[in-house]
Amino acid sequence: MSLATATPQTERRQQSARLRRRARTARGGRSILFHLFALAVLVVILYPAVWMFMSSFKPSNDIIGSVSLVPTDGGFQNYAKALEGIGGVSFWTFVVNSLILAVGSVVGILLSCSFAAYAFARVKFRGRSVFFVCMIATMLLPFHVVIIPQYIVFNNLGMINTYWPLLLGKFLATESFFVFLMIQFIRGLPRELDEAAVIDGAGHPRIFFSIILPLMKPALVTSAIFAFIWSWNDFFGPLLYLKEPSMYTMPLALRLYVDQTSTSDYGAQMAMAILALLPVLLFFFAFQRQLVGGVATQGLKG
Amino acid sequence: MTTMKMAAALGTVAVLGLAACSNGGTPHEAATEFAPDTEAEITFTWWGNDERAGWFEEALDLFNEEYPNVEVVRNFNPWDDYWTARNTEAAGQALPDVLMMDAGFLGEYADKGLFLDLGAYQGGLLDTGGYADTLLESGTVNDQLVGVPMGYNAWSMMYNKDLLDELGVPYPTDDMTLDDLEAYVLQVNQAGAAHDPKIYGASDYTGGFPGFIYSRMQEGEPVFTEDGAPAFDEGDVVDYLDSVADLRDNGDFYPVERTVALDPLGGFLGGEAALWFNFSTTVAQAMSDIGTENIGMVQAPTENGRHVLADHPSMLLSVAANSDEPDASAVLVDFLANSPEVKAIFGASLGAPPTDEGRAAVEQSTSDSVDFAYLDAIESEITESYPLLPSGYGSIEAKWGELHEQLLYGDIDTEQLAEELFSEMDMLLG
Incomplete structure (x- = not known):
């Protein structure tokens, strides 16, 4: 059984x-x-x-039209060429120029956009919603529409061939994407914190610097990363406003190797492209955690 | 890329709009003398690669030896970016003092009053004595000399001797008719069929506007009227394109898929097609891209094997109307156009030097000697000025190339191509 x-x-x-x-x-x-x-x-x-x-390791003649990955006649000659610079300007000049613009943009955007965002999110003033709509409207305006008028304005101000046209806007909170991002973030912070500070006698500057700004860190980090990458990769702005090779940024220098009407050095261009990618990659890897974190926070609170 | 094209287009539109409003301004009294120690700062921009930039540095150093107090602020861009940047500057009336111009854009800019009339300096600060009249004519718009050619070239047919030797096909000759050319293409195809990769005679040679201009010139027909309208109709375009319909339909041309894959090189520059139709200066580019010095050059075939050729300005120097230093700018143009030392630096890379003195100063590279030998050989056949191209020609030429690619893919037929080309021209030429 x-x-x-x-x-x-x-x-x-x-x-x-x-x-x-x-x-x-x-x-x-x-x-x-x-x-x-x-x-x-x-x-x-x-x-x-x-x-x-x-x-980037192949000789120029082997690059176009070849899908093979393995260089037959490989070497570092392209990198040597790229590091030599172009048009009598050193490679490091391009790196420094790009860095000046990228770091300048980050500083400008963090400073100006956080102020503007605080004002829109926490300060009540006459015409706030009108200004807010105007700001959002600039986001909808395609860049191409403003190229020419902007150029004329900067030309009349005598700012062509300086970095001002590329930086000034960043310091004046014209990058509405970042302003909007920060507004949404600040709106997600509890108002009780402000109110408690007000009871303790804090005014707007105090509330901004002691309470809101420290809490905004994720939004600031996200903005900083995007601002850096966008500025580093920007091609069109520098093309229009910089008129001397010694002022050129990396993306402009990259293009100088290839000209349809004369001979092109594709090898050096590839090497330069890799070198131009490195800082952005490093930046990304260093701040990857914050970047993802920042975006995720935006998603939840925004 | 699309963004840039759009921007360039917008730039052009703005040029049309804005420049038109600000044509006025006090006419400048052209100086006839320029003291070597005069102080001035001028800006100068060209298109090209690193090598050319090095040459310009040398040339401008020579200029500064003669005029030590004229500071030349220099800038250069590759071809596409060059026009994006210049179009924006034109809209802002902020062109560089001296700039390199292309025949395809000269009319467009000049019509908007963006250039200074250099005619006022002729015989004074600007010496054009050594220039052929046919060539100077091509820098003249509305009776004003707005561009001084740095060099010239002529339409030609180039062939890759290495490939033809390998295939055992004899070189093309200078008296071929269009029928000969067709037979020749087939002969190369046949010999190259077993080759890896397969070798073709040529890419479809009706693919560019300059080829059409060349064909019109042979018939003694104008291409554009004086007021910039097309002097041909849709039927002419269809006839021209259909003249190689057999080859195209039978797949006897270098395949378009491969051309696109090899972009920007294409069949000939990629070393997989034997013939190429282009202006003679481009032989230097061909030699460098293919990696051989064995490139030959003859006149492009015509209906009857006889040719009517024109000297085509390969690059022109213009002075902007908005320049604050017109005298110093004219002096720079004169120096770059005439100085034998400058010609020695550039060789024929900007086109063959237009003056005998300049030509003699060039220490000829292999490509220079092929180019010069060709230009000497055809001298008696150069009887025309290159037709003056209307405003918007650059865009029309680009449109032709774009539509032709669609034709090769079989998306449109020749009649649709002609129709679309004309609607584009209606828009651009008004």
Whole structure:
């Protein structure tokens, strides 16, 4: 009897173990398939980047039209060429110029946009909603519409061929994207904190610097990262406003290697592209955690 | 890229709009003498690569030896970016004092009154004595000399000797007819079929506007009327494109997919097609991109094997109407255009020097000697000025290339191409 009852139990146990095993194998099979697929997609997506990286080691004649990744006649000659600079201007001049603009933009945007955002979010003043709508409207305005008028204004101010046209706006909170981002963040902070400070006799400056600003850190970090990357990669602004190779930024210098009407040095351009990418990559890796954190916080509170 | 094109287009529109309102201004009294120690600061901009920038540095150093107190602030961009930046500056009336111009854009800028009439300086600060009349004519718009050619070239057919030797095909000759050319393309295709990669005779050679201009010139027909309207109709375009319909339909041209894959090189510069049609100066680019010195050059084939050729200004120097230093600018233009030392620095990379003195000063590289030998050989056939191109020509030329690519992909036929080209011209030429 006991045997008879035990047998079906053991059988059932064995059966379920078998089923589990089968399920696991099936899961394992599916997971291998999924990973293979994901890897294949990864290869496709990463191929251009890897191609660019490997091409930077190839001689110029081997780059265009070749899909192969392995350099046949590889070497660091392109990097040597890129580091030599172009048009009599050193490579490091371009790096410094780009850094001046990028760091200037970050400082400008953090300072001006946080002030503006605080005003919009916490200070009641006449016409606030009208100004707010105006600010949002500038976000909707395509950049191309304002190129020419902006150029004429800066030209009349005698600011062409200086960094002012590229930085001035950043210090005047014209980057409405960042203002908006910060407004949304401040609106998510509890008003009770301000009210408590008011009871303690704090005015707006005190509330801003002692309470809001420290709490805004995630929004500030996100803005700083975006401002840096955008400024570093900006091509069009510098192209219009900088009129001397010694003032040029990295993206402009990058293009100087390729000219349709004369001979082009694609190798040096690839090498330069890799070198231009490095700071942004490093910046990204260093602040990746804050970047993701910042964006996530925006999502929750905004 | 799209962003930039859009911006460039917007720039052009703004040039049309804004520059038109501000044509006035006090006419400047052209000086006839310029003391070598005069102090001035002028800006100068050109397009090109690193190498050219180095040459300009040398040339401007020479200029400063002669005029030590004229400071030349210099700038350069690659071709595409050059026009984006210049279009914006034109809208702001803030062009550099001296700038390099292309024949395709000269009319457009000059019509808006953006350039100084250098005619006032001729015989004084600007010496054009050594220039052929046909060439100076191509820098003249509305009877004003607005561009001084730095060099010139002529339409040609280039061939890759290495490839043809390898395939055992004889070189093309200077008296080929269009039928000969068609047969020649097929001959190269046949010989190159087994080659890896497959070698073709040529890419579709009706793919560019200059080729069409060349074909019109042979018939003695104008391309644009004096007031800038097209002097041809849709039928002419269709006839021109259909003249190679057989080759195109049978897939005998270098495949467009491969051209796009090799962009910006294409079949010839990628070393996979034997023939190329372009202005003679570009032989230097061909030699460098293909990595060979064995490039030959003959006249592009015509209906009857005889040619009517024009000297085409490869690059011009203009002085902006908004310049504060017109005299110093004119002196710089004169120096760059005439100084034999400058010609020696550039060789033929800006086009063959227009004056005999300049030409003699050039220590010829292989590409220079191919170019000069060709220009000497065709001297008696250069009987025309290159047609004056209307405002907006640059965009029309680009449109032709774009539509032709669609034609090669089979998205449109030749009649649709002509129709779309004309609607584009209606818009651009008014």
